Amino acid sequence: MEPIGYELGSGHLDATFMALADPTRRAILGRLARGEASVAELAAPFGMSQPAISKHLKVLERAGLVHQGRDAQRRPRRIEARPLEEATKWLEGYRKLWETNFQRLDALLGELQTDATHRRRTKRRKK
Amino acid sequence: MEYSGPKHKLEVTLPSEREIVMTRVLDAPARLVFDAFTKPELIRRWLLGPDGFSMSVCDVDLRVGGKFHYVWRKDDGGREFGINGTYREIAPPARIVHGENFDEPFYPGEAQVTTAFAEKGGATTVTMTMAFDTREIRDGAIESGMESGIVASYDRLERILQEG
Numbered sequence: 001m002e003p004i005g006y007e008l009g010s011g012h013l014d015a016t017f018m019a020l021a022d023p024t025r026r027a028i029l030g031r032l033a034r035g036e037a038s039v040a041e042l043a044a045p046f047g048m049s050q051p052a053i054s055k056h057l058k059v060l061e062r063a064g065l066v067h068q069g070r071d072a073q074r075r076p077r078r079i080e081a082r083p084l085e086e087a088t089k090w091l092e093g094y095r096k097l098w099e100t101n102f103q104r105l106d107a108l109l110g111e112l113q114t115d116a117t118h119r120r121r122t123k124r125r126k127k
Numbered sequence: 128m129e130y131s132g133p134k135h136k137l138e139v140t141l142p143s144e145r146e147i148v149m150t151r152v153l154d155a156p157a158r159l160v161f162d163a164f165t166k167p168e169l170i171r172r173w174l175l176g177p178d179g180f181s182m183s184v185c186d187v188d189l190r191v192g193g194k195f196h197y198v199w200r201k202d203d204g205g206r207e208f209g210i211n212g213t214y215r216e217i218a219p220p221a222r223i224v225h226g227e228n229f230d231e232p233f234y235p236g237e238a239q240v241t242t243a244f245a246e247k248g249g250a251t252t253v254t255m256t257m258a259f260d261t262r263e264i265r266d267g268a269i270e271s272g273m274e275s276g277i278v279a280s281y282d283r284l285e286r287i288l289q290e291g
Contacts, residue, residue, distance in 0.1 A: 014262060014263075014266065017141055017144070017262075017266075018144060018262070020141070021141070021142075021143055021144055090269070091139055091141070091269065093269075094139060094147075094269045095137060095139045097176055097177065098137055098139070098149060098151075099133070099137045100175075100176070100177060100178070101173055101174055101175065101176065102133070102135075102137055102151050102153070102173075103133050104172065104173035104175065105153060105163060105173040106133060106134075106135075106153065106154070107173075108163060108169065108172050108173050109153055109154065109155035109159060109160065109163060110154070110155075112155070112159055112163075112169075113155060113159070
């Protein structure tokens, strides 16, 4: 089955983030990032049953994050990079807004600490 | 020399369906960082969003049950937007918990924001955890952050830098 469209609709992003919210699913993606693997190969290192892994794979496939390979026998799963990139881009705008704020805060805190040191020195000199 | 970005990196994660968590290290003691987050004369100097905005209102009543109100205005006379809320817990210089709403609410209920300040070796790690009622509300909050001209202004800046 082909994954659903890649349009930047929030429904699609919801599916991506829901899929990513689970640690086992993130670990599965981590494994698939190193190369394709069958359900059996995925189940072994996680100490989980194949049906349990299949359930997680279904969520990842619905989000378009994982794709089924052509080999009918092994049915290997592959990672699909594009939805992940889109999810990252979506958060990036929010991150940039806050990064700007924190850079201003860096400057302010630097200034406040310099002022404090300066004040202490001036006080000492006056004594 | 080429600017390589800030010394400390801001991390934004979505650890669950309803949360946004931001973590950032600041080179200052927790007591000073706590002041920067709670004293209006300091808040006004950094909590501004994209360039070209300033705070027209920055009221803080720092006690449990006390309220805060922030309003930002675009310097070229554009529209304003604001947030308001109530302090639920104040533990200087380690922790603040507050409820938060947009002045023109686009979602029901309020976000619960926990800001923790952990000092180690003279530097302070700030962790802000924003918990929303539902996943849809959280996603809306992220999108609204982008809508308020942020993406547009960054795109513009990037274009100018590339053309430069």
